[in-house]
Amino acid sequence: ETGVTQTPRHLVMGMTNKKSLKCEQHLGHNAMYWYKQSAKKPLELMFVYSLEERVENNSVPSRFSPECPNSSHLFLHLHTLQPEDSALYLCASSPQGQGGEKLFFGSGTQLSVL
Amino acid sequence: AQSVTQLDSHVSVSEGTPVLLRCNYSSSYSPSLFWYVQHPNKGLQLLLKYTSAATLVKGINGFEAEFKKSETSFHLTKPSAHMSDAAEYFCVVRANTGGFKTIFGAGTRLFVKA
Numbered sequence: 001e002t003g004v005t006q007t008p009r010h011l012v013m014g015m016t017n018k019k020s021l022k023c024e025q026h027l028g029h030n031a032m033y034w035y036k037q038s039a040k041k042p043l044e045l046m047f048v049y050s051l052e053e054r055v056e057n058n059s060v061p062s063r064f065s066p067e068c069p070n071s072s073h074l075f076l077h078l079h080t081l082q083p084e085d086s087a088l089y090l091c092a093s094s095p096q097g098q099g100g101e102k103l104f105f106g107s108g109t110q111l112s113v114l
Numbered sequence: 115a116q117s118v119t120q121l122d123s124h125v126s127v128s129e130g131t132p133v134l135l136r137c138n139y140s141s142s143y144s145p146s147l148f149w150y151v152q153h154p155n156k157g158l159q160l161l162l163k164y165t166s167a168a169t170l171v172k173g174i175n176g177f178e179a180e181f182k183k184s185e186t187s188f189h190l191t192k193p194s195a196h197m198s199d200a201a202e203y204f205c206v207v208r209a210n211t212g213g214f215k216t217i218f219g220a221g222t223r224l225f226v227k228a
Contacts, residue, residue: 002157033216043204056215056228090157102148105157105214 003027005090008105013081014114019107021076023091030096032074033103034066037088049074050096081113116141118207120219128227132178133192135222137205140186147188148206149179152221158204164188175199200226 004025013019023032034046048056049068063075063085074091088110092103121136139145146165150158162173169181179190188205205219 002156006157040220043158043183045216051131092158102160102163103150103158105150107155107157110155 002104002106003078004091004093004104004106006089006109008109009107010110010112012112012114013078015081015083017081018079020078021089021091021111023074023076023106025091025093025104027093027104028095029104030071031094032035032068032070032071033092033094034074034076035090035092037090037108039087043090046076078111081111082111086111086113116143116145116207116209116215116217117217118205118217118219120203120205120222122222123220124223124225125228126225127195129197130194133190133195133199133224135190135203135205135224137190137219138186139187139188139205139207141207141209141226143209146208147179147181148208149173149177149188150204150206152204155175161190161203195224195226197226197228200224 007022031050033048036044036046045058046060047066052068063080069077088108089107090108094101094103118139127133148163149161151161153159161177162171162179163182164171165206167179172178177192179188202221202223204221
């Protein structure tokens with residue numbers, strides 16, 4: 001148990017659906033991250049929030065919309081996704097600092113887009 | 115700029131024999147280096163990290179890694195493999211200058227034969 005909880009664990013959606021992924025941490029961390037893990041590709045950093053402000057946005061399509069209402073919660077809102085968006089979406093958190101801190105990962109949401 | 119290269123996509127060993135997973139990095143700044151492990155259907159778990167202290171770093175489950183600046187390497191080793199070590203391993207680099215950019219290697223899948 002890492003202290004980072006993601007829901008749902010699995011999600012199947014059609015291309016016209018709207019859904020949201022949720023991440024929650026109670027570790028007192030100030031930074032939260034969304035990563036995408038696709039088969040045979042390195043983990044891709046999507047978004048980073050520090051103190052509830054977005055500090056990284058790595059050219060992610062607008063059909064992915066993050067939200068960080070407070071330092072403990074992070075959402076990823078999904079709409080009009082494509083089949084190539086099927087992947088494992090991982091949330092992580094870390095203390096804010098100088099970059100050497102480790103990341104604490106959730107177990108991920110396995111997303112399938114039909 | 116930073117990058118990380120895991121030299122083997124797959125490594126297969128017999129139970130009880132040594133494990134070597136290779137990682138080379140490049141970084142414009144003094145880096146922090148990490149190894150994470152991911153078991154099937156799970157999130158990533160930190161094995162060990164290097165942050166400019168001792169060059170030989172000991173982690174959990176008997177793993178260790180040696181930071182070699184001259185070779186820009188951070189290889190992961192274990193003297194004796196166990197069946198439960200079968201998983202995907204990721205080498206990770208972060209700059210020690212602050213910021214949240216975290217670069218993951220493509221991963222090495224470790225197979226352990228009985």
